Amino acid sequence: MKKAFVIILLAVLGFFLTKTFMDIPFGENRIGEVSSNETAAGYYLNNTPAKTKVANVVTAIVVNYRGLDTLGEVTVLFLASTGLASILYRRKREEEDAERLSLPSSRIMRTGVRVLFPAIVLLGIYVFIHGHLTPGGGFQGGTIVATGFLLMLISYKGFNTDHNRMVWIESLAGLSFVGIGIWGLISGNTFLENIPETGILNSLISGGLIPIIYIVVGFKVAVELTGILDILLNIKPKK
Amino acid sequence: MQEQFNEVFTKYHEVITWGVYGTAIALMLIGLYAILIKKNLVKIIIGLTIMDAGIHLLFVGIGYIQNGTAPIFSPGYENAADRMVDPVPQALVLTAIIIGFAITAVALSLVIRLYKHHHTAKIDQIKSLKW
Numbered sequence: 001m002k003k004a005f006v007i008i009l010l011a012v013l014g015f016f017l018t019k020t021f022m023d024i025p026f027g028e029n030r031i032g033e034v035s036s037n038e039t040a041a042g043y044y045l046n047n048t049p050a051k052t053k054v055a056n057v058v059t060a061i062v063v064n065y066r067g068l069d070t071l072g073e074v075t076v077l078f079l080a081s082t083g084l085a086s087i088l089y090r091r092k093r094e095e096e097d098a099e100r101l102s103l104p105s106s107r108i109m110r111t112g113v114r115v116l117f118p119a120i121v122l123l124g125i126y127v128f129i130h131g132h133l134t135p136g137g138g139f140q141g142g143t144i145v146a147t148g149f150l151l152m153l154i155s156y157k158g159f160n161t162d163h164n165r166m167v168w169i170e171s172l173a174g175l176s177f178v179g180i181g182i183w184g185l186i187s188g189n190t191f192l193e194n195i196p197e198t199g200i201l202n203s204l205i206s207g208g209l210i211p212i213i214y215i216v217v218g219f220k221v222a223v224e225l226t227g228i229l230d231i232l233l234n235i236k237p238k239k
Numbered sequence: 240m241q242e243q244f245n246e247v248f249t250k251y252h253e254v255i256t257w258g259v260y261g262t263a264i265a266l267m268l269i270g271l272y273a274i275l276i277k278k279n280l281v282k283i284i285i286g287l288t289i290m291d292a293g294i295h296l297l298f299v300g301i302g303y304i305q306n307g308t309a310p311i312f313s314p315g316y317e318n319a320a321d322r323m324v325d326p327v328p329q330a331l332v333l334t335a336i337i338i339g340f341a342i343t344a345v346a347l348s349l350v351i352r353l354y355k356h357h358h359t360a361k362i363d364q365i366k367s368l369k370w
Contacts, residue, residue, distance in 0.1 A: 027305035057310035059331040080341035
């Protein structure tokens with residue numbers, strides 16, 4: 001009965017969603033003339049290489065044009081990791097006999113992970129350092145680094161992350177993001193203004209503050225995701 | 240190569256449109272179905288993430304432009320601004336993916352707490368929710 005009701009509801013919803021979105025022609029150019037600066041996308045595409053000296057337009061939008069939004073996004077991630085930690089908070093006494101929920105891993109897994117771990121972390125760091133030149137950036141690179149730590153956490157029972165150091169990295173990364181924003185205010189511009197607009201397009205040192213912000217974001221995301229995984233994996237099993 | 244692509248694109252335009260938008264809407268509906276029907280809280284969260292994926296696909300699909308390249312001015316593409324896909328939906332989806340991850344993490348932690356307290360993750364067996 002309930003199932004039939006839900007299916008009817010979904011059918012109606014699906015019909016109207018399809019009807020609405022089929023009116024948007026797929027692949028049609030809705031940006032218009034790029035050089036006329038008429039649409040937001042056209043403005044970004046027209047002005048990004050000349051004004052910000054960043055090759056990746058998506059990075060320029062995320063970090064520069066919508067930088068405040070990204071600061072909020074990083075805050076949401078921070079709140080999620082803090083909220084997770086406080087919801088799953090364990091007392092000291094319980095913590096002592098807490099152990100990983102995961103099953104013991106095989107020798108193949110452990111050896112493979114030991115070989116792969118540095119390579120994965122290196123790839124992640126590469127991705128967030130080159131966020132302004134190639135597809136990728138702080139969030140993607142941070143996630144890749146956290147994947148490496150996840151592999152280590154599920155294959156080695158003795159592998160523990162250093163919480164103090166993680167808190168320090170996270171706080172420093174967050175503070176430097178805000179600090180870069182306030183630097184823009186001090187120098188008489190807007191918050192998160194991209195001040196040193198030096199460099200040549202498509203070189204590693206280009207785009208002023210954008211790569212620095214993305215590297216900071218990469219560190220922050222990597223540490224936060226590793227923290228979330230660590231908390232979720234270290235829950236005491238039900239006796 | 241380019242001409243062949245254009246030919247195929249205009250010839251099967253209807254099919255491609257249905258394919259992209261249809262997949263996205265189908266994913267959204269599957270996720271919503273899981274949220275409404277499933278009893279297990281973990282399955283409900285999986286439904287939430289499936290719905291997320293559908294919405295992201297829809298966003299990026301709407302931003303696509305025929306013959307468009309990725310919005311990156313890599314060497315050799317410095318003057319290709321007029322044939323790049325829309326970068327705004329991609330930036331928005333990047334934000335949305337992170338928010339979706341945060342929501343999933345917090346929801347999972349709440350499920351773990353509920354499971355510890357009630358010894359079950361099925362919402363119809365958690366009696367204290369009824370009133």
